[in-house]
Every structure is written in structure tokens, then in C-alpha cells.
Amino acid sequence: MEHEFWHKRWQRDEIGFHQGTVNEYLYEHWTELAGQGTDAVFVPLCGKAHDMWWLHDRGHPVIGVELSEIACKDFFEEAGEKAKVHPGEPFTVFQHDNLQLWCGDFFQLVPDDLRHIRLVYDRAALIALPPEMRKSYVEHLTAVIPDGTEILLVTLDYNSGEMKGPPFNVTNEEVYELYGEDYEITHIRSNDLPRDNPFAKRRGLLNGASESVFRLIRK
Numbered sequence: 001m002e003h004e005f006w007h008k009r010w011q012r013d014e015i016g017f018h019q020g021t022v023n024e025y026l027y028e029h030w031t032e033l034a035g036q037g038t039d040a041v042f043v044p045l046c047g048k049a050h051d052m053w054w055l056h057d058r059g060h061p062v063i064g065v066e067l068s069e070i071a072c073k074d075f076f077e078e079a080g081e082k083a084k085v086h087p088g089e090p091f092t093v094f095q096h097d098n099l100q101l102w103c104g105d106f107f108q109l110v111p112d113d114l115r116h117i118r119l120v121y122d123r124a125a126l127i128a129l130p131p132e133m134r135k136s137y138v139e140h141l142t143a144v145i146p147d148g149t150e151i152l153l154v155t156l157d158y159n160s161g162e163m164k165g166p167p168f169n170v171t172n173e174e175v176y177e178l179y180g181e182d183y184e185i186t187h188i189r190s191n192d193l194p195r196d197n198p199f200a201k202r203r204g205l206l207n208g209a210s211e212s213v214f215r216l217i218r219k
């Protein structure tokens with residue numbers, strides 16, 4: 001996906017992926033990874049996900065990475081919070097307490113940037129990318145997070161003949177192909193979305209869809 005594609009989506013406010021509330025799988029499964037601890041969390045391709053406030057409120061330092069400056073600004077403004085802005089290259093950092101949004105390209109991150117990270121939350125990041133980019137995404141993520149980092153990954157699968165992504169369909173088999181070599185994988189659960197689910201209905205998915213949740217540990 002070209003950067004321009006996402007910039008346009010934000011400029012036109014075409015952000016159907018944005019959830020104004022905490023994601024149900026984050027809410028239900030986060031303690032299985034994090035316990036009651038407050039380790040630092042990385043949120044790739046973070047948008048303006050409310051989930052980051054939830055993680056922050058639980059005491060986690062958070063670093064999100066997001067291409068769109070609109071998303072970064074809106075994230076703080078919509079919460080009525082002021083962020084300090086540290087302009088820079090390749091990232092401009094928006095900061096409030098220990099919650100930072102790094103505005104720039106995920107693929108520009110280097111391992112030193114994420115050396116304190118112990119947890120990753122991926123909702124609508126892997127599945128935002130077309131098949132040819134997903135391998136590079138996982139390779140880059142694996143290169144920049146420390147060993148032992150745990151990831152909560154949420155995926156979506158559907159009949160790819162029925163709609164054009166994003167979000168793209170990622171099968172559970174693909175998760176094992178992409179992460180199997182470098183991660184221990186636990187498939188926590190899958191949840192069927194029936195054809196009359198609002199998302200399936202909006203996108204014309206006559207066979208519905210299915211979401212899956214994984215816990216991955218970087219070996």
C-alpha cells in the first residue's frame with residue numbers, strides 16, 4: 001500500500017477501521033500477556049486507536065507509529081489532551097506523559113528505537129497490508145523488537161473473492177507461515193462474524209468473516 005493511499009484516507013476521513021472504543025480482544029486477552037505489569041508497549045500502524053489510551057491508563061509506556069499527521073493530531077485533540085511535538089527525521093514525535101506517537105514510516109524504525117519494548121499490540125496493522133507487504137512487515141518487526149517480546153495479534157479472514165482489501169484476509173495458516181520461524185505461537189481464539197454483522201454487511205461478505213487472536217513470543 002502506497003503512503004499516498006493512507007494519507008488520502010485520512011484527508012477524506014475514510015477511516016471505517018477506526019473504533020471509538022477499546023477493542024474487545026485487547027480488553028479480554030491483554031492480561032494473558034501483560035499480567036498486571038506495566039512493560040512498554042509498541043503499537044505499529046496505530047492510527048488514532050483509543051486502545052492506546054487504555055494501555056496508557058493501565059500504566060504502560062506506549063510508542064505508536066503512524067504515517068498520518070492527521071491521525072496523530074486527532075488522537076490527542078479528541079481526548080482533550082495536549083501533546084508536545086518534537087519535529088524530526090525520520091519521525092516527528094507527539095508526546096503526552098509516557099505516551100508517544102511517532103509520525104512517520106514504520107519501515108524507518110531501527111532496533112534502538114524499540115529497545116525498551118516488551119509488548120506489541122497489532123490490531124489492523126498486519127491485515128492493513130497487501131500480501132506482498134506482509135512478509136516485509138513481519139521481517140522488519142522481527143528485526144526491531146527485542147527477543148522475548150510478546151505480541152497480541154488480531155487477524156481477519158474472509159472469502160477474498162467477495163471483497164477487496166484493506167482490510168485484507170489473513171488465514172491462520174498464513175500467521176504460522178509468517179511468524180512460525182521466529183515466534184512461539186498460541187492461537188487464543190477465533191470468532192465468527194455472521195453475514196449480518198455490520199462489517200460483513202457493509203462490505204458485502206455473504207459468507208461472513210472470522211477474526212482470530214494470537215499470542216506470539218519472539219524467540
Ligand SMILES: C[S@@+](CC[C@H](N)C(=O)[O-])C[C@H]1O[C@@H](n2cnc3c(N)ncnc32)[C@H](O)[C@@H]1O
Pocket residue numbers: 006007017018019044045046047048049065066067068071104105106107123124125128166
Ligand atoms: C487499518 S489502519 C489501523 C489503525 C489502528 N491500528 C486501528 O486499530 O485503528 C492502518 C493504519 O496504518 C497506517 N500506516 C500504513 N502504512 C504505514 C507505515 N508504513 N508506517 C506507519 N503507519 C502506516 C495508516 O495511515 C493507517 O492509519
